[in-house]
Structure formats: structure tokens, C-alpha cells
Amino acid sequence: MINRRHIRVKVMQSVYAMLQSHNDDIIKEEKFLKHSILKMYDLYVLNLQLLVEVQKLAAKKIALSKKKILATKEDLKPNTKFIDNKLINTIAESVSVEGYLELNNLNNWEENDEYVKIIFDQLQSSNLYKKYLATTDDSYKIDKAFVIGFFKEIIAPNEKLGEYYEDTMISWSDDIPFVNTWIVKTLSKQKDNTIFVLGKLYKDKDDEEYVSKLFKKTVLKNNEYEQIIEEKTPNWETDRIADIDMILIKMAISEFLNFHSIPTRVTINEYIEVSKDYSTEKSSYFINGVLDKISKEFINNNKIVKIGRGLL
Known part of the structure; x- marks a missing residue:
């Protein structure tokens, strides 16, 4: 399932796209955001089905x-x-996999079977495959270990497959690492003599609502949050602050003020980590410093109200 950090990344990308295009249709952009998350689930299912298609080709x-x-x-x-x-x-x-493929018309491997052949050829020539075929132990444990290795060593790092995914859906380029980890977790949790059921897209209703609320609050309060940032960075002109840094700080401010169950320190740490992957080398230090100042002022002025887990 999608975790809060990846949700933050998806929201960041949508906020950036909206601000850069100077588009004020928040409803349209929110729909695209949710669509891109839903399409990430397609990528998850397609990778699982690829295992099946390679096996079919072998047969x-x-x-x-x-x-x-x-x-x-x-x-x-x-x-x-x-x-x-x-x-x-x-x-x-799996009825779960078959149903999703049919419902969403995901016939990618029928229309692009060359990728199934590419993966199968690579598998056949691998030591992983040769070692597996030579194993006399006929256990579920051995079978599962092989499938996880097959995915991690051959499917996940395949460059041609990666290029195909990126050409199919532009947002998948950032989703691939997350989805690969998700698949390994799914395969690792599967037990013998149990039916295979696809994992949930969202952990719960709260996470699903978090997507829309974080996006809308950040966009609607964009100018207000920018003013707060300007006050805390007197030695910086706003156009000198990296666009992604500005967006991440605004999103964090939105979490401080609107998400009462998320601890302040968790918010700061999460946006620091996101900045390490998506912004400049020194961004994490800058974001940490600005958010630390803002959070302390908000706490002193009783602007931050945390309840439950948010008090931790």
C-alpha cells in the first residue's frame, strides 16, 4: 500500500505542476493527483502479472x-x-488479480509481449534460474525465495522494462522504486496454501483523505504560507529559494496547522527526507532550519494543536 511519504511526494509533484502552469483549477488537479495514485496500482498489478506471463511463456x-x-x-x-x-x-x-486486470483492461503483456520475452531470456541465462532448476527440494519456501530473487534481480532492474513503464505513464518514473519495494513485501508475506489477494492501495480512509486535504490546504493557502516563509528567511529573497524547497515547507506548514494527529517532529523529518531525493544537496539543512523556526513560533502562539498520536 502507498505510505505517507510517497503520498507527500505525489502531492508535492501536483502542487509543483499546478504552480508552474499557473493553473487555478484545483478540482481538475486534485482529480489528476488521485488518478496518478490509482495508476500506480496498475503498475503494481502489472509487475505481479509479469511473473505469471513469463511462466506461461516457459510452459x-x-x-x-x-x-x-x-x-x-x-x-x-x-x-x-x-x-x-x-x-x-x-x-x-488469483481471482483478485484476474478481476483487476479485466476491470481495468490491463492487457499490456498481450500487446507488448516482447518485454515478456526479454525478461524470460534474461531469466534463463541467469545463475539464479539454473540454481533453482537444479534444486531437488520441492518446498514452498524454496519457490518463494526464487520468485523474490527473480523479481529483485531480473525484473526490477531491467532497463528496457523501466523505459517501457516510463513511456506508458509519465508519473511511473517516480513510482517504480516504491512499487518494487511494495511487491517484494507482498511476495514475502504470502504463505503456503493461501489464496493470493492484492494489497490495498491505501492503509485506511484517513490516508485517502490525507491526499486531498494536504493538496487543497497547501494550494489554497499558498500565498499565506509564502508570507510566513518570507518572515523566517529575511536574508533570502523568495526567488532564491528552490521551488521544491518552497513547496515542501508550505506542505509542512499545512501539516502543522491542519493535521492534528501528525507529530510536529515527524512532519519535519519527513519533508527533510523527501528533499534529499527531490531537491538540492543543501536543501535538507535549509528546510530543517526554516521549519524549526516556524514550528517553535506556532507552538508559542498556540497555533499548533496536536491530539492523540500527534502529541508524541
């Missing part, structure tokens, strides 16, 4: 080999360990 090649006129002993009695893999078969039989 097809085995069936064709058996029909050779001069079939070898290996052709007639092939190693079926991969096509018998218990975890991949569980995904292939």
Missing part, C-alpha cells in the same frame, strides 16, 4: 519442444520446476 516453449520431430530426451522430459512454482501459480489463480 509454451516446453510444449513446443515436445512436438519437435527430433526431440531430445531433455525436450521430452523437461525440468518443470519453474512452471510448477507454487507462488507464481497462486498469483495466476
